[in-house]
Amino acid sequence: MKRPTRRMIIAGAVLAAGAIVTAAALGFGGSVPQVEASSTGLPPATAKITKGTLTQTQSVAGTLSYGPVTPLTGKADGTITWLPEPGAVIKPGDPLYKIDNDPVQLFTGKLPPYRTLSEGDSGPDVKQLEKNLKALGYKGIQVDKYFGSSTTEAVHEWQDDHGLPENGEVAPGQYAVAAGPIRVTEVKTTVGATLAPGAEVLGYTGTERLVEIDLPVDKQQYVDVGNPATVVLPDGSKVKGTVSKIGAVASTDEEGDTTIGVTVTIKDQKALGTLEAAPVTVQLITGKATDVLTVPVTALVALSGGGYGVQVVDGGQVSYVTVKTGMFAGGMVEISGSGLTAGTVVGVAS
Incomplete structure (x- = not known):
């Protein structure tokens, strides 16, 4: 009868996939304990199931x-x-720029200004204006999509506070909207220049750094909104991130590579240091197995009748236990088998 033999093919395949172990060995210090066997006939080395x-x-x-x-x-x-x-x-309520010494303010919203608003008007742009005035501390205003007397009073106060003509009307050239605070990236004009409607004044981004990925479409199955990700910075340090957006439309570049845009947000901005822009590596989680028994891949033995087992070492005796394998990650493999528990000693290849 043939003796079982160890095969390293599995180890090479899973390591090439770039898998890692994020936690292991509950109760055993987080690493695989290696113990040299001392009796003749025993495996050259052993490890404990974790x-x-x-x-x-x-x-x-x-x-x-x-x-x-x-x-x-x-x-x-x-x-x-x-x-x-x-x-x-620039935060909501702050000036973006000044024209004829009148500030053009930043408001929070999605609907760009397109008309002059005054008492009697109604619509989503009125509600957007009212929400901003209320957020800036102007009291007594009713946020209801209708430009009533309370809105007029708040507009007068706002105009007085910022040196604007107190006419109770808000012109589209007096504010601009964004999702929140912005960071100015570039200025497209100069002080003293004449501005015409539609001319570009500046370019801006959000105020928090993020990671953008052109993900090959054949890897799209690895990501879902809300999935955790690890961002590896140029110095090798790692920062936690979260997949926040996945594009709906794929694009193909000149070389024929088809990708889809993925955005990873980073909560701990301080962990990024002073980096403003840099190439990074992102580790996307493709699978996870929790609360499972694991051994080094080198503990697997190919059984003569097919399948795999492990050599259990107990009191100087060796026995073979058939195992069912699960996830492979970072040189470790999930196993289950009769009588196997955390702490069981098994043989491994030297």
Whole structure:
């Protein structure tokens, strides 16, 4: 009868996939304990079965930045009298730039200004204006899509606070909207220049750095919105991230590679240091097995009747136990078999 033999093919295949172990050996210090056998006839080395979590990952290339640049165009004509510096962070209620010394303010919203608003008007743009005025501290205003007397009063106060003509009307050239605070990336004009409606004033991004990935479409199954990801910075340090957006439309470049855009957000911005833009590696989780028994892949033995087993070493005796394998990750393999528990000693290849 043939003796079981160890095969290393499996180990090579799973290691090539780039899988890693994020936690292992609950109760055993997080690493695989190796103990040299001392009796003749025993395996050359042993390891204890551990219980923990195996995590498979797929590494892809990404780019760290503040995200895509959005152009900001003017809605009124006049002379530019003040501009922010590149890198400046502008919050809702702060001026984006000044034209004829009147500030053009940043409001929060999605609907760009397209008409002059005054008492009697109604619509989503009125509600957007009212929400911003209320958020800026103007009291007594009713947020209801209708430009009533309370809105007029709040607009008068807002105009008085910012040196604007107190006419109770809000012109489209007096504000611009964005999803939240912005970071100025570039200025497209100069102080003293004449601005015409539709002319680009500056470019901006969000205020938090993120990672954008052009993910090959054949790897799309690895990502879902909300999945955790690990961002590896150029210095080798790692930062936790979360998949926040997956594009709906794939694109093909000049070389014929088809990709889909994926965005990874990073909560701990301080962990990124002073980096503003850099190529990074992103480790996407492709699978996870929790609370499972694991052994080094080198503990697997190919049984003569087919399948795999492990050599259990107990009191100087060796017995073979058939196992069912599960996930492979980072040189470890999930196993289950009769009588096997965390702490059981098994043979491994030297």
